[in-house]
Amino acid sequence: MADFPSKVTTETGSPQSQSSQQGGNSLRGLAADITVMMDMSFIQSISAFLMIAEIILGLIHWALIASVPVLIPAYGWVMFVAVTLWIITVILFFLILFGTQRHLPSVPWPLTVMLYHAIATVLYLTAFLANAATVHHYRYYFYGHMAAAAFFGASVTITYGSSAFFSYLDWKGDGGNAASTTVPT
Numbered sequence: 001m002a003d004f005p006s007k008v009t010t011e012t013g014s015p016q017s018q019s020s021q022q023g024g025n026s027l028r029g030l031a032a033d034i035t036v037m038m039d040m041s042f043i044q045s046i047s048a049f050l051m052i053a054e055i056i057l058g059l060i061h062w063a064l065i066a067s068v069p070v071l072i073p074a075y076g077w078v079m080f081v082a083v084t085l086w087i088i089t090v091i092l093f094f095l096i097l098f099g100t101q102r103h104l105p106s107v108p109w110p111l112t113v114m115l116y117h118a119i120a121t122v123l124y125l126t127a128f129l130a131n132a133a134t135v136h137h138y139r140y141y142f143y144g145h146m147a148a149a150a151f152f153g154a155s156v157t158i159t160y161g162s163s164a165f166f167s168y169l170d171w172k173g174d175g176g177n178a179a180s181t182t183v184p185t
Contacts, residue, residue: 037098037099038097038098038099039096039097039098039099042096042097043097046166047096047113047163047166047167047170048093048096048097050159050162050163050166051089051092051093051096051163052093053159054086054089054156054159054160054163055086055089055090055093057152057155057156057159058082058085058086058089058156059086060152061082061149061152061153061155061156062079062082062083062086064145064146064148064149064152065078065079065082065131065149066079067142067145068142068145068146068149069142072134074130074131074133074134075130075131075134077126077127077130078127078128078130078131078149078153081123081124081126081127082124082127082153082156085120085123085124085160088116088120089120092113092116096109096113110167110170110171111171113167113170113171114164114167114168114170114171116167117160117161117163117164117167118164118167118168120160120163120164121157121160121161121163121164124153124156124157124160125157127153128150128153128154128156128157131146131149131150131153132150132153132154134146135147135150
């Protein structure tokens with residue numbers, strides 16, 4: 001019996017699964033299961049370009065509104081719309097960028113994105129009109145901030161409208177259905 005090795009395992013399986021069962025390096029197995037893939041075709045699309053423009057212009061817009069110390073009741077609505085839609089757009093951008101919509105097939109994503117952009121266009125239009133209606137060059141010292149905020153509000157409204165249009169085209173399109181592009185034999 002002296003020839004028999006002292007450490008013999010009778011378990012079958014890979015050494016990685018054995019080490020994770022014995023409390024070894026279990027993080028290695030966990031990291032192997034998590035994959036983060038960016039959708040490179042989305043980054044190169046018009047929709048991504050418009051969403052990036054919405055994020056940048058929206059950030060400038062609400063920063064200008066927040067920098068005005070004048071308390072006008074309409075600016076509460078403008079600030080609410082600007083910040084809320086900016087946060088939702090950032091979240092939606094990253095959801096689409098990292099392909100989360102593939103993990104939620106029960107949600108009709110093209111319709112959801114189109115409805116979001118259409119509603120955001122209407123909300124931003126009301127916020128822009130409220131912002132533009134309160135700009136008076138003879139009343140306030142911060143006329144430049146308020147006028148610039150109105151300009152960026154109009155820019156973001158146009159950008160959301162463009163996104164709604166392209167989302168509508170994406171929703172009404174065939175969606176890349178493989179059955180519609182195959183040739184019958």
